[in-house]
Amino acid sequence: MDRNNPTTSRLISILTFGSLFPILFFRITDPQGTIFWFYSVLMTGFIILTYVMTKGYVPKPDVGYRPEVSVIIPAKDEEEAIEETLARVFRADYPVSKLEVIAVDDGSTDRTWDRLQKVRNRLGVGDRLTLIRNATNKGKRAAMAIGVRKARGEILVCIDSDSFVDRDAIKLLVQPFTDPTVVGVCGHGAAANTDEGVLPKLQHYWYQVMFRIFKGMESRFASVTCCSGLLSAYRRNMVLAVLDDWLNQTFMGRPMLIGDDREMTNLVLKGTEGKFVRSSSDGRLIPVLPLSARDAKVVYQSNAVAYTIVPTKLPEFLRQQLRWKRSHIHGCINASKFMWRKPLPAAASFYLYQFLVYMSTIVSVIWLVVRPLQGDALSGLVFLAGNMYVAFLSGLNVWKLSKAPKEAIPYTVGFVFISVFLSLTVLIYGWLTPWKGGWITRTAQGTNPEEETLSHPTPLIRTNLSGESNPTP
Known part of the structure; x- marks a missing residue:
């Protein structure tokens, strides 16, 4: 057939x-x-x-649009995947002068930090790759926020540390931003390790249904409700305008430690009326493009593909699903307030x-x-x-x-x-148990994930281009 x-x-x-x-x-x-x-x-x-x-x-075809892009990759204990993740980004078919990459090691206890420095030297990318290291693990939101504040690009591309992008994924992902009312774009996800058993293959084809069919439908309405962390993009000013709200979200009086991607999607999809960003030059508050909830658009690009490592064992898969189900509960309650x-x-x-x-x-x-x-x-x-x-x-x-x-x-x-x-x-x-934040992948060491707050990151250690580590002020 x-x-x-x-x-x-x-x-x-x-x-x-x-x-x-x-x-x-x-x-x-x-x-x-x-x-x-x-x-x-x-x-x-x-x-x-x-x-x-x-x-x-x-999907939106490539019309030659090439804005300045900052790729942000938060990582926690990803020594096995992080080198390939970064290598794929730097192999991307995108103008070198318009692409910067920021990798944030969120208090890893394995050799992730060593691998980050190794891949920078091996690829010879110089100041195109900024490495930042959290002294302790503070969670994905805090790590992402550090990258966002460091970024210079007009568009932020977010990639999970165990995901690998196609060579043309970044350039295709940014094409919908030619429409000024598009505030977020979700890429297409697939499993990278389908050769590791039946469970990864089942998840791979489930991804195809959820992305190509369900997100394809949502995209027709310009209201994709969750930009997956494996590959997504946002306008930087829009993210800066909602960043504090995102970092300080609570659910039932507790800090929200799951649903990071869904909640960021919610905040930009909600619109930016009355939102401001602070000028980096003189500290003035500058209003962002005032989009109402009716006008703000989040779409899906099926031709921008990233492959991610999916669970191979049932207990690991069930823990992942519990995180996702809880984040769906939180996210849908919040989205219901403005949809x-x-x-x-x-x-x-x-x-x-x-x-x-x-x-x-x-x-x-x-x-x-x-x-x-x-x-x-x-x-x-x-x-x-x-x-x-x-x-x-x-x-x-x-x-x-x-x-x-x-x-x-x-x-x-x-x-x-x-x-x-x-x-x-x-x-x-x-x-x-919707209030629980347990079974998350990026929990601060020595803390109860239900009590940890992400609004006050610990001091950072930022690496300069010579490879030396300097504490940030």
């Missing part, structure tokens, strides 16, 4: 919409007046909306999706646990079959849209079982 054949494309569209529309019609014309009927109608309608919108998604000000299609799709995410867990418990315990095992099988069919359609569309191999289809279907398991366990636990 040739994905480039117009007949194949039409057949996939017919299979997708030709099966979903009759289901929706049947549900609507057979009203049962229950919350589960209501959920079923909305879920089917949302799936149709997602496919309709993502089908028309096209109603977006254009109606963007606002409606956001609130509908949030309802469906949390309702799906309740439905999963009833169909997969309660009903089988009542002797109705068939309901659970039907529920699983329905989820597998939707996953099959997702895999089929990912294969068509993102040029993935055909194995995308069975792996996407296989991820259904992990997704259901997460809904019945990790998501519920995240609901019950």
Whole structure:
């Protein structure tokens, strides 16, 4: 089957919409007046909306726009990956005179700092690479903030320390900024270590669905709600305008130590009316471009690709998912406070999706646990079959849209079982403990992650170009 054949494309569209529309019609014309009927109608309608919108998604092509870019890479105990991360950035197809890189070692206890100095010498990049070292681990937000304040570029490109960008990723990532109302851009994520077992491959194709299909839909509304940390970009002035708010965020009276990327996306997507940045020359407060929540745009670039190291073992994967579920709870509560000000299609799709995410867990418990315990095992099988069919359609569309191999289809279907398991366990636990900041990857040494504050970073050690370490004032 040739994905480039117009007949194949039409057949996939017919299979997708030709099966979903009759289901929706049947549900609507057979009203049962229950919350589960209501959920079923909305879920089917949302799936149709997602496919309709993502089908028309096209990334911004390269129009030759080359602003000054500052790449910021926070790192904590990444001795195995950090050299390749930096090497990929410096191999980027981007003008040397317009690219600076700032790497912040956030109190690593391994050889990350040595590797940073080694790669600078090996690549011979001189003052294009600034190395900064935190004396103690203060968290990703504090490390990012140090890089932001040091940066000189018009655009900030943020890359996780275990992610590797394609050669043309940076130049493609910045193209949407030709629109002055675009404040953030999310790149496309993929797994770098798919050769390390079944679990990384399952995650890889799950990424394809979440990025290419879901973020593709969000991008049509110019309201991507989470710019992934593996590759994202923002206007520097916009970030400076919300930086203190980001550093001092709290949830239920506690400092927020997770959801860094989602919360930064929220703050710029909310708009910058009434925001100022301080001039570096004379200290004056200068207003930034006053964008309202309705006008501020965050989009997705599917052609700007970064590969990240994903968990290979189930316990590690579950810890990651718990962080993500908790950050989703925090982020969606905050986004709900302003998304109603977006254009109606963007606002409606956001609130509908949030309802469906949390309702799906309740439905999963009833169909997969309660009903089988009542002797109705068939309901659970039907529920699983329905989820597998939707996953099959997702895999089929990912294969068509993102040029993935055909194995995308069975792996996407296989991820259904992990997704259901997460809904019945990790998501519920995240609901019950949303205030916790544990199981994060960048926790300050010797501190309780639920009590640590990020608003007062510890003294830094900044390395000059000769390789000597000097304390900052």
